[in-house]
Structure formats: C-alpha cells, structure tokens
Amino acid sequence: MRPKFKPILKPLMRNGDFLRVGMETNVYDLEDPDGQIERFLSSLDGTLTIDDIAAASGLSGEEVQGALETFNELGFLDDAAAPVGNLTERDLDRYRANLTYFTNYSTLEQSKLEYQQRLKDSTVAVLGLGGASLMAAGLAGLGVGKIIGLDCDRVELSNLNRQYIYREDDIGKLKTDAVAEHLRRLNRDLEVVTYNQKVTTAESLLDVIADADLVINGIDTPTMIASRWVNSACVHLEKPMLLGGVTNNRLLWQRFLPHSHGCYDCFLIHCLRLDPDAAMQLRALYGQVFESRNTAMSPHVALLSGFITSEVAKHLAGYAEPMLPSTTMEMDLVTMAMKQSDPFTRLENCPTCGAGKHERAGIEPVELEELIQVSQAEALQA
Numbered sequence: 482m483r484p485k486f487k488p489i490l491k492p493l494m495r496n497g498d499f500l501r502v503g504m505e506t507n508v509y510d511l512e513d514p515d516g517q518i519e520r521f522l523s524s525l526d527g528t529l530t531i532d533d534i535a536a537a538s539g540l541s542g543e544e545v546q547g548a549l550e551t552f553n554e555l556g557f558l559d560d561a562a563a564p565v566g567n568l569t570e571r572d573l574d575r576y577r578a579n580l581t582y583f584t585n586y587s588t589l590e591q592s593k594l595e596y597q598q599r600l601k602d603s604t605v606a607v608l609g610l611g612g613a614s615l616m617a618a619g620l621a622g623l624g625v626g627k628i629i630g631l632d633c634d635r636v637e638l639s640n641l642n643r644q645y646i647y648r649e650d651d652i653g654k655l656k657t658d659a660v661a662e663h664l665r666r667l668n669r670d671l672e673v674v675t676y677n678q679k680v681t682t683a684e685s686l687l688d689v690i691a692d693a694d695l696v697i698n699g700i701d702t703p704t705m706i707a708s709r710w711v712n713s714a715c716v717h718l719e720k721p722m723l724l725g726g727v728t729n730n731r732l733l734w735q736r737f738l739p740h741s742h743g744c745y746d747c748f749l750i751h752c753l754r755l756d757p758d759a760a761m762q763l764r765a766l767y768g769q770v771f772e773s774r775n776t777a778m779s780p781h782v783a784l785l786s787g788f789i790t791s792e793v794a795k796h797l798a799g800y801a802e803p804m805l806p807s808t809t810m811e812m813d814l815v816t817m818a819m820k821q822s823d824p825f826t827r828l829e830n831c832p833t834c835g836a837g838k839h840e841r842a843g844i845e846p847v848e849l850e851e852l853i854q855v856s857q858a859e860a861l862q863a
C-alpha cells in the first residue's frame with residue numbers, strides 16, 4: 482500500500498491554528514497549530530510505503546497506522562499501489578480525469594481503478610441511433626468496453642441539428658455504419674457491434690440485447706409501442722433499462738430494473754389509474770409517428786444524453802447510487818428546474834412483469850385496451 486492524499490482535496494488552506502481540507506462538500510477544519518497534520522498529509526504523495534512514511538515523519542509505525550485510519554475514514558486517502566487489473570497504460574492515460582473523479586469515492590480499500598474496470602468490462606445496448614447516438618459517443622468517452630447499436634435509418638440532413646456525431650458526409654449512410662465508424666475513430670479499444678434492423682416486435686430484440694448489462698431505449702416511434710417492445714424484451718431477459726425523451730419543453734427520463742421493480746407497462750397502468758384523461762391521451766398518441774412535430778434541438782438532446790449517460794456510469798461502475806428505479810425525472814427546459822416523481826410500484830396484475838405474464842403466449846406486449854382494462858380493475862381494487 483502507498484497512501485496518497487487525494488489531489489482533489491488540494492490545495493490545503495491554513496486559517497490560523499486550523500487547517501482546512503476540502504472546498505466543495507465535506508469541508509473539514511482540523512486543529513493543527515504546529516503544522517504537523519499539514520506536513521503529514523503533504524508527504525502522502527503516493528510514492529511512500531507505511532514504513533517510509535514512519536521514517537520520514539519520525540512517528541512510530543503504529544502512530545502512522547492510526548493517522549492513516551483517521552484520514553481514510555474522512556475520505557482523504559487513496560491507494561496509489563492499487564492493482565490496475567485489466568487497464569492498460571493507454572487506459573490510465575485516456576481516463577485520467579475519470580479516475581481523478583472516482584477519487585471522490587475511493588478509499589485505501591476501494592480502488593478508483595475498479596470503477597473504470599467495471600466500465601471497461603460492461604456492455605451497453607443503445608437501441609435507436611437518433612438522439613441516442615450522442616449517448617453512444619458518451620459511453621465511448623466513459624470507457625464502456627462494448628457498445629451494441631441498433632437502427633434502421635440513414636443519416637439525413639435534418640438529423641444534424643441535434644445528432645451531431647454525424648457529419649455532412651455521413652448523409653445517406655446507414656446510421657449503424659456511421660456510428661460504428663465514429664465510435665472506432667473515437668476509441669479504437671472499444672468493441673462495437675451494430676444491427677441494421679427495424680424493430681417490429683419484442684422478440685426481435687432478444688438476440689440484440691442478450692449480452693448487454695444495460696439497455697438504453699432511444700427508439701421513439703411508433704410512439705409508446707416501441708418502448709413497450711423494448712420493455713417486454715428487457716423484462717424477459719431481466720435487463721436494466723433507461724429511457725428518455727424530449728417533449729416540447731421538457732426532458733423526461735426513467736430507469737427500470739425489471740427483475741425487481743415496476744416496468745414500463747406498470748408505469749403506463751399507473752398513469753392510467755392516476756389521471757382520468759390518460760386513456761384519451763394514450764389512445765391519441767399510441768402508435769403515432771410524429772416527425773412533423775419533432776422539436777428536439779441540440780442543447781436539449783445533449784442535456785438528456787448527459788443525464789442518461791451519467792446514470793449509466795453510476796449504474797455500471799457503482800461509485801454512487803443511480804436515480805431511483807421506477808421514477809420519472811423531469812426537467813423544465815425553460816426554467817431548468819428538475820423534479821423527480823414518487824416511485825410507481827410493481828403491479829401484481831401487470832400483464833408484462835406481473836402475474837399476467839404467465840397467462841399469455843410469447844413476450845409481445847398486450848394491446849393498449851387491455852392495459853386500460855387492467856388499470857380499471859386495479860383502480861377498483863384500490
């Protein structure tokens with residue numbers, strides 16, 4: 482072990498007899514009239530073993546151990562000798578800022594490198610390479626080891642106002658080809674697998690997402706039906722799913738853990754139960770294709786992409802708790818105010834993840850009218 486005082490906590494600040502450590506959160510004012518703590522922390526540059534530190538500081542090995550324990554509990558220390566695992570020299574250089582960020586969460590026992598290794602060992606499926614193409618690029622930046630992309634469209638000029646990983650010379654190319662080329666140029670260590678495939682059933686997604694640790698749904702048409710296909714496939718294979726969308730002036734995003742929490746159909750049933758107008762709205766929107774009223778602009782899509790890839794990073798690397806599952810995060814694009822809904826529960830009668838799933842053959846979602854009936858039955862029971 483070679484304890485290192487975390488660079489994110491520098492510079493140390495002196496205020497009379499007190500030493501201040503930290504600036505943003507967890508700010509500590511330590512009584513240090515003779516500068517002993519300051520000298521001790523400053524000496525922990527990650528090159529010294531505990532014996533070296535004892536020799537340099539004039540403290541006994543036991544005293545050094547005690548001090549290290551205290552400062553480790555305060556979150557000041559990282560182990561510069563932690564094993565690098567399967568990270569290469571290039572990884573350590575490329576992801577230097579990631580690794581420094583992870584020192585917000587590392588300790589002498591919990592290595593920052595482990596968080597990056599988990600990302601490298603992960604596979605994420607990005608279904609739909611429209612706005613979500615930015616998320617694919619974000620995942621490549623993060624260092625997610627394998628990215629699976631699916632789309633059936635070609636790049637059009639009108640995509641470039643927001644899907645700005647594409648270039649003018651990509652126009653006319655398959656999005657899957659253009660994304661694969663872009664990701665490989667961005668990060669040659671990535672594994673990229675693409676499917677040029679139109680999604681028309683849940684069943685057709687099973688092979689695509691089979692290897693994924695997490696699925697991002699960026700397919701928005703036909704409205705709601707596409708999300709229900711992805712949801713059914715994720716429920717069947719117990720894959721965590723994130724989805725998001727841009728409406729006129731709102732961003733919405735959700736995280737689903739279908740093996741333990743409510744699924745997307747539970748969410749729809751929940752909406753139907755709560756809002757007497759929901760059935761009318763869902764019937765009007767359901768299955769529609771709304772290209773003519775697409776209002777997505779680049780800052781909005783970039784924000785959504787950032788929020789979702791941030792959740793992916795927390796989910797896969799595990800350095801912090803992701804957003805609660807089965808909740809909706811919402812951002813007002815005018816005021817930038819954010820709110821999070823209460824979690825909706827997993828419904829016993831959900832035809833997709835609850836008892837109802839055993840009563841139907843296959844994994845295709847039930848008709849909307851059946852969901853509406855389930856919501857009415859649920860409302861009667863409630």
Ligand SMILES: [Zn+2]
Nearest residue numbers: 744747831834
């Ligand atoms: Zn459900």
